[in-house]
Amino acid sequence: MKKKLLGLGLAAVMSLSFATGAFADTKTNNVDVTIESGEFSLATSNIVSFGKVKLKETPQRYNTSFGGKFTVKDLSGRQVGWRVDVSATQFSDGTNKLPKGTLSLSPVSTIKRVGTGQGALPVPATTANKIIDDGAVTIVKANAGSGMGVFEFEFPQNALSIVVDPTTAKLNSENAVYTSTLTWDLVQAP
Template identity: 30%
Template structure:
């Protein structure tokens, strides 16, 4: 009888040891499940309205646009026969507005852009004012509250324009900057027109503003 009890105990010990050593198969473990989140975007096509509606929009469309550009007025003056410099008579702050709605590139960064400006001769249709120079001081760069990329401001530059000079860069967003809508507001006191030789009449010049993608770095 004693031997039977001992034998039963040994059998139980071996059985428990065997069960403890048996691994739990992966198929018996809880399995994960997957789901998806999706979003898609299309290229921007419509125009962007001016932030300040007192200045008309250009109506330009597409993902990289100039939305509004400033006119500069210099008043009415008597002919003096000598070179004169005239400050802008604009009220408020005439401004340039651009929008970059291209999104980030494959590297996850804004692609950057450059705005250039050039001017034509001041003319009344028959007569021009030779040697005229337009100086535009560095403007104040800002963005509307809807733009959340304000940690990377574009860079403004002062320009001196004549009808014979090439287009000059006035606002630049380097790689990693420039997403969304931006404005450069100009102080009228820093916008000046120098006219070496005046003539009787009303004269007008056309300023041409262009925006282009920044060179790939």
């Protein structure tokens, strides 16, 4: 009888052990993914010509606009932030140049995210018109930890301004076409 009771007691303990998971068998599996850096790019807009202007007795300001939106894609995954800088060459007709400080740019008017994403939006880096033909100017920036995704920004109408001064504009004939080149840099840094 002792043997029977001992066997019954052992069966009860084993049954209790299985029910509480004391004899569980755990397995683990690892899974991995390789994430590669994506696109880091800037798409710019065309610029409407200032057209023909006539020299007047006093310096005159003329304005023009961009034809569309600018797009920044930061799919790099680095989260270090970025900025957009712009600079322009002096207006030149190939022989003569207008003085530095002739061309200015208004601040960005709108910035929006394209598609889904999280984090803070980039911000305009200026709040007033800036001279852009005398060195680079930062116009939009995203701080470290923000600016990941795709963003569009726009300038207001008549964002580009030129001042034409009759005392500094030189013409070798009845008229001259002066041109300037704007350079836009997307820099991966806050």
